Amino acid sequence: RHINVILKKWRLLSLLFLNIFPSLYIVYLSRHKHPSKICQPITDVMFLKTHKTASSTILNILYRFSEKHNLTVALPYGNHPHLGYPNRFQISYVEEFKTLANKFNIMGNHLRFNWQQVRRIMPNDTFYFSILRHPALLLESSYVYYKTIAPAFKKSKNVNEFLSSPWSYYNMAEKKNMYAKNNMWFDFGYNNNKEYDERYIQFVLQNIEEIFHLILIADFFDESMILLKDVLCWDLDDVIYFKMNARSQYDIQTLNPENKEKVKEWCALDWELYKHFNKSFWMKIQERMDLKTLYKEIDILRKRQNELMETCLLEETAIEDYQVKDKNMKPFQTGNAHIMGYNLKHDLDNKTRNICEKMIMPELQYTAHLYNSQFPFKKKKKFVR
Numbered sequence: 001r002h003i004n005v006i007l008k009k010w011r012l013l014s015l016l017f018l019n020i021f022p023s024l025y026i027v028y029l030s031r032h033k034h035p036s037k038i039c040q041p042i043t044d045v046m047f048l049k050t051h052k053t054a055s056s057t058i059l060n061i062l063y064r065f066s067e068k069h070n071l072t073v074a075l076p077y078g079n080h081p082h083l084g085y086p087n088r089f090q091i092s093y094v095e096e097f098k099t100l101a102n103k104f105n106i107m108g109n110h111l112r113f114n115w116q117q118v119r120r121i122m123p124n125d126t127f128y129f130s131i132l133r134h135p136a137l138l139l140e141s142s143y144v145y146y147k148t149i150a151p152a153f154k155k156s157k158n159v160n161e162f163l164s165s166p167w168s169y170y171n172m173a174e175k176k177n178m179y180a181k182n183n184m185w186f187d188f189g190y191n192n193n194k195e196y197d198e199r200y201i202q203f204v205l206q207n208i209e210e211i212f213h214l215i216l217i218a219d220f221f222d223e224s225m226i227l228l229k230d231v232l233c234w235d236l237d238d239v240i241y242f243k244m245n246a247r248s249q250y251d252i253q254t255l256n257p258e259n260k261e262k263v264k265e266w267c268a269l270d271w272e273l274y275k276h277f278n279k280s281f282w283m284k285i286q287e288r289m290d291l292k293t294l295y296k297e298i299d300i301l302r303k304r305q306n307e308l309m310e311t312c313l314l315e316e317t318a319i320e321d322y323q324v325k326d327k328n329m330k331p332f333q334t335g336n337a338h339i340m341g342y343n344l345k346h347d348l349d350n351k352t353r354n355i356c357e358k359m360i361m362p363e364l365q366y367t368a369h370l371y372n373s374q375f376p377f378k379k380k381k382k383f384v385r
Contacts, residue, residue: 048130071105083111312356
């Protein structure tokens, strides 16, 4: 009895100590949440990189994790920037697929999902996840980013004009119009022009649930990072991020209230996808932690993020593309979007500079860096888009 009393007091003191020193709270949770289980980091991961959903930020996280653990990434073949998109994925889109099939650890570049082909590349125990975004926010972002690419967007003056009468501008037979209607549905490998049918929608949702272990929500990005860290048994620093591929605030077009509602009808398949997995996202969180724990971890994540930004960045946050001084760190620009970047401080030691460079390295440059590291015997990779 005395021993039990002492143990209870010790646990109370430990919890008090952890609350006073919150940086140790994450360590405590990871070790005591499931005392009967040994938590091992998951290193075989496939990320379906959907468009305009903060997925470039997640790819940067995956790239950094792969280097930290010396993992092999399934990279695009040759000088291609993606894995065959918008074609349905084929294994031939992956560099060295014949010699490294089922030996890849990480897969995350843009592709149109094709389960039968992806499973030929990745190990059997691979963890599959993706991310979704509210269709209204996604469509506005896509409109600016793909203004000069999607025919439906080219023909209208702005996103509100497009949504006032979308069928006036949209032709389902024109290539690259998948950006203008149900783009997330398309990325998951389904027909974005399919007519609304409840039975069909439920079939697709069930199919996605059977394949994907986790679907994150871009509108709750920090919550998503904490959940991802918890599910994959990763460290907090593994999901620290700087925003990648973010647009200038001057590019944002405000949807009027009527058109926000119209998006739910115009992109009805995406809306059903988002509603379903937004609900399952919060259910996943509820299964794994209470909200107090969630937001305590988010607070720690943001403090650590701010520390790194203060350490690494010359300016306080992201800057306009023309202000980026290192041409090797300039993000790719497309459409009417002005993609922002970062400048590093000049007086960083080599170790810190290496960490900071990977935090800010744009997607195309980081993909080329990994390609040249994994395949040094091949011609140096340079992207042309």
